[in-house]
Amino acid sequence: MFKIGLTIQKFGTTNPSILVKFAAFIRLEHIEFDMFVFDNIEAVIRALKSKQSAIHAPYYEDYDLDFSSENSILDLLIEKIIDYKKELGIIGVIIHPPVDPKGDINLYYQRLDHLPVLPLLENMPYQSWNQFLLQFHTTQENISQSLGFCFDIPHSYITNEDQFLNLPDPLIKLLKQNSGYIHISGGNKNEDTHFPLLTEGEMPIPPIKTFLRKLPFKGTVTMELSPRNFHEIDKMLQSYSQMLGIAKKPLRKLENEIKRPFLMKKIRKFFSDPQNS
Numbered sequence: 001m002f003k004i005g006l007t008i009q010k011f012g013t014t015n016p017s018i019l020v021k022f023a024a025f026i027r028l029e030h031i032e033f034d035m036f037v038f039d040n041i042e043a044v045i046r047a048l049k050s051k052q053s054a055i056h057a058p059y060y061e062d063y064d065l066d067f068s069s070e071n072s073i074l075d076l077l078i079e080k081i082i083d084y085k086k087e088l089g090i091i092g093v094i095i096h097p098p099v100d101p102k103g104d105i106n107l108y109y110q111r112l113d114h115l116p117v118l119p120l121l122e123n124m125p126y127q128s129w130n131q132f133l134l135q136f137h138t139t140q141e142n143i144s145q146s147l148g149f150c151f152d153i154p155h156s157y158i159t160n161e162d163q164f165l166n167l168p169d170p171l172i173k174l175l176k177q178n179s180g181y182i183h184i185s186g187g188n189k190n191e192d193t194h195f196p197l198l199t200e201g202e203m204p205i206p207p208i209k210t211f212l213r214k215l216p217f218k219g220t221v222t223m224e225l226s227p228r229n230f231h232e233i234d235k236m237l238q239s240y241s242q243m244l245g246i247a248k249k250p251l252r253k254l255e256n257e258i259k260r261p262f263l264m265k266k267i268r269k270f271f272s273d274p275q276n277s
Contacts, residue, residue: 005030
């Protein structure tokens with residue numbers, strides 16, 4: 001079945017390397033980083049146990065820049081991805097459509113072509129599948145390398161409500177490839193909350209389970225979760241158990257549930273010990 005991953009970003013004053021240690025404890029198969037992983041890269045590499053990762057490129061809504069922006073930090077980011085592709089096991093870079101009002105669309109295409117791994121275009125909230133396919137095909141026509149698809153389930157839930165898993169055939173075909181990539185989190189029909197699974201939000205899990213098994217999906221499902229405080233780490237562990245069950249990994253699920261109190265104790269120590277930064 002599919003690999004299970006988690007987004008890891010800086011959490012308060014806690015560096016990504018500490019969260020990577022958390023990921024190693026629960027034996028995550030995949031980690032999705034943002035651009036700030038490279039600020040703590042040597043410690044991340046020392047802590048990393050998963051064999052593959054991805055990078056989520058900056059997007060205008062949260063970073064005030066995207067791959068179309070005339071900012072040299074983006075070119076430096078691409079160079080870092082090239083430099084650390086092997087050590088981090090980077091399989092792809094998740095990208096959003098460019099929306100910087102001062103951006104250059106040709107610069108966007110050039111940067112995608114400079115990536116050493118597959119760019120994965122993510123569907124956006126309130127973007128119809130026809131709109132997304134037009135964006136996808138236009139992007140593919142303007143770059144020389146292949147373009148992949150990041151299916152963000154909560155974004156589709158916001159856009160398509162009860163039909164959120166009814167994808168056009170070309171996108172289903174992309175998901176069936178080993179490079180298929182999915183974002184999942186708990187959420188609401190009108191807000192992309194990145195809640196843990198089951199514990200909050202309205203996201204219906206049973207149809208997602210059926211969808212993944214029917215494909216069958218053999219790529220990577222990344223839990224795009226944003227804890228608001230330390231106590232939500234336990235909810236992330238519960239989300240992981242849920243995904244292990246969907247992926248038909250019962251022994252790993254049992255291991256995760258048995259070790260959960262021990263893991264929380266270890267994680268608490270990581271968060272409180274400044275030497276782990």
